[in-house]
Amino acid sequence: MTEAVNAAPYGRDRRPFLRRLASASEPYLYSAPALILIVTVMLVPLVIGISYAFRDITLLDPFSGGFIGLDHFRALAKDKTFWQALKNTVYWTGYSVALQFCLGLILALLLDKPFRGRGLAQALCFLPWAVPSFLSGLNWAMLFNPIVGPIPHWLFGLGLMDAPDNLLSSPDHAMWGPIIANVWWGIPFFAITLLAALQSIPRDLYEAAAIDGATPFQRFRSITLPFLAPTIAITVMLRTVWIANFADLIVVMTNGGPADRTQIVASYIFTTAFRRLDFGYASAIAMVLLALLLVYSMLIVLLRQTLLRER
Amino acid sequence: MASIDIKDVRKAYGSVKILHGVDLTIQDGEFVVLVGPSGCGKSTLLRMIAGLEDISAGEIKIGGKRVNELDPKDRDIAMVFQSYALYPHMTVAGNMSYSLRLRKTAKEKIASAISGAAEKLSLTPLMERRPKALSGGQRQRVAMGRAIVRSPKAFLFDEPLSNLDARLREHMRGEIKKLHQDLGATSIYVTHDQIEAMTLADRIVAMNAGIVQQVGSPLDLYDRPANLFVAGFMGSPAMNMFEGTYRATDGAPRVELGQGVTVALAGPASTADGARVTLGIRPEHVVVGKNEPESIPAQIDLVEPTGFGTILHANAFGSDVKAFSLERGLAARGDTVSVSFPVERIHLFDTTTGSRIG
């Protein structure tokens, strides 16, 4: 009896605290499993990976593992393949993004008009997005292969090639193979995002402009483009980063060859880790890539801010 | 059913203070309406009673028992939301029985409870429909049905009629009042609509900016508003307010309104001679046209017929005077008339503090 009476005030004091604790920790409980995984499988390896860049780590060499300071970076500065890969990355990313964007924008504009069978046409046009990247790589490699694929014969027939050879083995033009595969695979991404943005433009704006006597091209310039601009800016920026890192198609189609002419930095990292098993060097290259991408993102953000300020 | 006690309840989101100490006691079975402009904290107070918001300070008791620490589910109250918040994936019957199923009520009891509620709200033919297949008014009734099936300690309503069109709103207002007379349940009803407040309430709580301005019966608030806010908020068309100076010399309390116009008062006000005061008079109390000794010359600017009566806007002593009359064709635009303010209908407020002084 007395105990219960004594316990009562305690109970009253403690419950709000426990309650507060419980309600404060609730969101963390919901997100904890996801967070723990992200931290252990992504963040920790990221930090470890950065430390590898300063160590001599080769998988099959039991004596490796020592701290070697900036040696990898010194080697990197003299690594011709790396510089070539850097150039190739710019080439690969620039052309892929530009073509994906332009063709995606046109497709989005075409699909924005209502017509019979639009749903089906849209599904078919977007289908490449669902094709696994390794399969689109193999698929296009086959199309470029003169033995089983039609493209060399077509190019030859059009007089664009001296003989029906494999584009992927031509040192000067091999990069176009993966770029075309990438464009085919990536058009739907831009088309889908741009189409969504297009459909959110209020229709009566166009009607008002038409009444004011604007030609279709003027309407596109004065209504469509300004409305799409924010979507375009953000998707192009994010997509650029993503494509610069996207090595699947190159690994599958050319494996960097011929003579490293299609090697981009991301595929070079993969090859160094996977085939040469030189984890230290691979991590060093990865760090340089990360730094470059960070600089790129910063530049974009700065550019955006100055543009906004000028407005 | 139970009484509800609210003691010095405060609410702050971070450093932003929303409620500044609310005190209120609601009797068992009483229908109380919280009324005030949008954003004044009515919903916040209601949600604190329901347990959906933490109580920053103060105490809330339901049926004499402190509920500050209780989860909504343990407070045994029911609530009708403005959006109705019907569960889209359940039928009407499913919506109404959900709370009983959670309490593991016996099947037969659930069936009789929901069929009883359905009958009261004439929902019986709709029981197997999904909310999507109902009209706005039907959804509203389902939301009410969901609340009444389990005879809770109290009903909370958060602007339950705001999403209905005017006609349906009027109809449902009547239904809610009847329902309350039937069930006699303790109810707290939030609205920004003063007509709803007037027609439904046993007692009105007028709120503004997180502070309770006045508590009283509807006619109390209408006839003796405690301050300028309540005076201006209750009633439509709104009360006329004129600033002036209070004069109490030579034993005849009066207000000078400017341009030489003076209005006599019934008795002395609780303020000093020369104080800035606001004189209030409801449009329906303004007398137009009779040449009484105290009348003021005015010119009609605007005539608004409402069908039910006529609102006249007259210009007198440099102010706009609104008058409401049941008579039609009393005056036309441009007419010169005289207006007068019957002394027993005049409200007087202190201009700086806003409180009633006579």
Add this chain to the structure above:
Amino acid sequence: MRSNKRIVATIAHRAAILCYVAFALFPLFWVLKISVTPNDLLYSEGVRLWPSRAVFDHFDFVIRHSDFPLFFRNSMIVSLSTAVIVTILSSLGGYAMSRFSFRGKFWIVGLMLLTQMFPLVMLIAPIFKILSPLGLTNSLSGLVLVYVAFNVPFATFLMQSFFDGIPKDLEEAAMIDGATRFMAFRQIILPLTLPGMAATLGFVFTAAWSELLFALMLISGVDASTFPVGLLSFVSKFSVDFGQMMAAGVLALIPACLFFFFIQRYLVQGLTAGAVKG
């Protein structure tokens, strides 16, 4: 005059659409064509649009005499488990992001965005080093673990957008009706997000089904090979048998296409949530 111009514009529009459809489908069509071309016609009828004799020999061989059914099974196990686990975790996480405002939210969102920004190839070496002593290389569970982590951030954003579409009133009503928050989540909110969860499942499945580089790095034995690894080793090991390879390719395409038509409606939401992911 005007209507002539209109007709020309309409024809040009349809023609352009047709070009896009042809461009999108032609490569896939070619895969199908090669897969049904008998070996003796493969080289002689290289550029023909359809072989003079179509056979299913390659499919027969791939299904009955190769390791591809095993790869297919492995890929299914990995992709489905990944998709299911990610959907559960991201539903919980997305719910927290959508319904609570808490101090750590800013940092969690930041962390998740960060994981979407850096090159995942960076992690290949360290993840191999970490998983190898745990016996998680060359194992399907190791692959699932990695895929789950990679897909959780984007899926969380996606689920958050689905939860944001469900009014908060609903669970408040449920809590007043007598449910705990978790019961309200399970009985009211989850049933309403089922379509969203299905879409998330589809997105993650597609992503896991396509993943190549980590599978190549972490898996070396045939027993645990997923489809992409099997297909690539097929290319490098033997003198390539195009017919069989493409027959296997068609098989790999089937689940991807099924899921694609299934999640089509949600593509926009999915791509905005994972704008970085693709």
